[in-house]
Amino acid sequence: MIGLSTAAEVRAAEDVLLAAGREGALMQRAATGLAVVCLRLLGRAHGARVTLLVGAGNNGGDALFAGAQLAARGARVTAVLFDADRAHPAGLAALRRAGGRVTGPEGPDGLDRADLVLDGIVGIGGRGGLRTEAARLAERAATGPGLTVAVDVPSGVDADTGAVEGAAFAAVHTVTFGAVKPGLVVGEGRGYAGTVHLVDIGLAPHLAPARAHQLTDADVAAHLEPPGPTDDKYSRGVVGVVAGSAVYPGAAVLCTGAALRTRPGLVRYAGTAADGVRAAWPEAIVTDGRPGDAGRVQAWVAGPGMGTDDDARSVLAEVLATDLPVVVDADALTMAAREPDLVRGRTAPTVLTPHDREFERFGVPVGGDRISSARRLAADLGAVVLLKGDATVVAAPDGTAFVNATGTSDLATAGSGDVLSGVLGSLLAAGTPAAETAAAAAHLHGRAGQIAAARGPILASDLVRVLPDTVGRVRGGGDALLGHSGA
Numbered sequence: 001m002i003g004l005s006t007a008a009e010v011r012a013a014e015d016v017l018l019a020a021g022r023e024g025a026l027m028q029r030a031a032t033g034l035a036v037v038c039l040r041l042l043g044r045a046h047g048a049r050v051t052l053l054v055g056a057g058n059n060g061g062d063a064l065f066a067g068a069q070l071a072a073r074g075a076r077v078t079a080v081l082f083d084a085d086r087a088h089p090a091g092l093a094a095l096r097r098a099g100g101r102v103t104g105p106e107g108p109d110g111l112d113r114a115d116l117v118l119d120g121i122v123g124i125g126g127r128g129g130l131r132t133e134a135a136r137l138a139e140r141a142a143t144g145p146g147l148t149v150a151v152d153v154p155s156g157v158d159a160d161t162g163a164v165e166g167a168a169f170a171a172v173h174t175v176t177f178g179a180v181k182p183g184l185v186v187g188e189g190r191g192y193a194g195t196v197h198l199v200d201i202g203l204a205p206h207l208a209p210a211r212a213h214q215l216t217d218a219d220v221a222a223h224l225e226p227p228g229p230t231d232d233k234y235s236r237g238v239v240g241v242v243a244g245s246a247v248y249p250g251a252a253v254l255c256t257g258a259a260l261r262t263r264p265g266l267v268r269y270a271g272t273a274a275d276g277v278r279a280a281w282p283e284a285i286v287t288d289g290r291p292g293d294a295g296r297v298q299a300w301v302a303g304p305g306m307g308t309d310d311d312a313r314s315v316l317a318e319v320l321a322t323d324l325p326v327v328v329d330a331d332a333l334t335m336a337a338r339e340p341d342l343v344r345g346r347t348a349p350t351v352l353t354p355h356d357r358e359f360e361r362f363g364v365p366v367g368g369d370r371i372s373s374a375r376r377l378a379a380d381l382g383a384v385v386l387l388k389g390d391a392t393v394v395a396a397p398d399g400t401a402f403v404n405a406t407g408t409s410d411l412a413t414a415g416s417g418d419v420l421s422g423v424l425g426s427l428l429a430a431g432t433p434a435a436e437t438a439a440a441a442a443h444l445h446g447r448a449g450q451i452a453a454a455r456g457p458i459l460a461s462d463l464v465r466v467l468p469d470t471v472g473r474v475r476g477g478g479d480a481l482l483g484h485s486g487a
């Protein structure tokens with residue numbers, strides 16, 4: 001698991017080392033890690049044109065020291081100082097010694113011909129969007145030829161939330177120090193951060209346990225163990241699906257298929273789309289009766305395409321009245337938002353899977369801080385909330401959160417959510433803790449999207465088709481498709 005640490009948590013860990021007189025060492029580790037990543041991205045130092053955008057804080061110091069290391073290897077480095085009187089003195093001296101040039105925001109910044117632009121305007125000490133001069137140069141960097149690399153955090157992005165309140169530096173890569181900050185992987189910030197490279201500066205022993213995480217393939221593989229010699233079709237949990245309708249069986253077919261393909265055990269279906277499900281998936285045990293007629297299950301998925309009329313409401317209430325884990329998706333979310341007490345009183349895990357509009361029907365705005373919003377609704381309802389988005393967020397009532405690291409925008413296709421709920425139901429039936437299981441389902445669904453999209457535009461049924469291959473690849477380990485790298 002990759003821990004996501006807030007700016008305050010990183011500062012608290014830094015304080016321990018600063019109190020021990022390690023300030024210079026910390027910045028040197030950060031700057032060296034940064035220079036190493038830059039060299040790797042550039043492929044050469046000699047003759048490379050590098051522009052540093054340098055603010056008045058330590059973030060600018062990191063950029064200056066890294067720039068000095070690149071200049072010492074023959075790069076042509078220009079530092080643009082936003083506040084010449086407050087630029088990090090030792091960093092500036094190091095750059096000058098190495099032959100770097102220094103200018104102001106109106107000077108010859110080299111952005112038109114740069115191979116690389118380092119954003120050291122502001123790091124975890126930043127507040128709000130970029131100020132005018134910084135915004136202007138960030139914009140020029142984004143439209144210029146240089147590869148854009150953010151130091152610690154793209155300037156203008158809130159390190160904790162990913163919120164972007166005004167202009168921000170659009171980085172293709174972000175080199176971050178000590179811990180990945182949530183704002184690099186969630187909300188708008190994710191788009192500004194690009195690929196995240198984590199540089200170890202020795203903070204780990206001093207960091208508080210993270211309250212938000214990203215799962216890796218290896219974490220998710222633990223949810224996908226192949227059956228052992230003593231397993232039978234019941235032993236890894238049976239999932240029940242209530243979804244779809246006689247007129248619109250598609251959601252039920254996708255959801256049931258996704259559950260079957262994720263963990264081929266037993267899937268039971270109950271509802272009016274019975275004929276369609278039977279025709280598509282002869283492996284499922286199907287009834288056109290009530291959930292209670294379906295036989296024993298260990299988890300329910302309720303919602304996709306089931307409608308919101310009185311019949312649908314009574315089916316949902318029946319499922320929620322059980323002491324089993326329940327996934328509340330799509331139409332079931334609409335009904336639960338009308339009657340949140342259907343969910344609130346439950347003792348067994350409930351996982352809600354809203355997109356933004358469905359989420360806001362519960363009376364909580366999503367806003368720019370998606371993790372906090374998901375935590376708020378989770379605490380209010382006593383349920384796990386999986387808030388779908390470019391980076392899906394999962395929050396548990398106790399505040400534990402996960403941010404999904406996989407996926408592709410190709411997943412925004414009709415029926416994609418039905419597939420996710422089927423995957424989630426089948427993993428939940430194994431009885432593993434609901435929040436991490438929901439995060440594992442989002443991870444697997446995102447991976448399926450990446451694998452399916454590699455062949456071209458995707459339909460939700462393509463996701464179902466590639467699920468077995470996806471499970472195999474995730475079990476095989478390796479995070480080759482994940483947007484992170486160690487450095």
Ligand SMILES: NC(=O)C1=CN([C@@H]2O[C@H](COP(=O)(O)OP(=O)(O)OC[C@H]3O[C@@H](n4cnc5c(N)ncnc54)[C@H](OP(=O)(O)O)[C@@H]3O)[C@@H](O)[C@H]2O)[C@@H](O)CC1
Nearest residue numbers: 026030056057058059122123124125126127129130131152
């Ligand atoms: N501590 C350590 O040993 C280590 C720290 N490390 C590094 O230090 C960074 C934190 O440094 P920090 O605390 O100095 O703050 P920092 O992010 O540079 O920002 C302060 C400056 O930003 C300015 N500013 C603010 N908002 C702005 C805006 N919207 N638009 C424009 N400017 C804005 C603000 O201006 P002011 O308000 O003072 O006028 C001030 O000048 C951290 O991210 C990491 O990179 C690593 O080297 C590891 C060791």
Ligand SMILES: [K+]
Nearest residue numbers: 119122153155
């Ligand atoms: K920065």
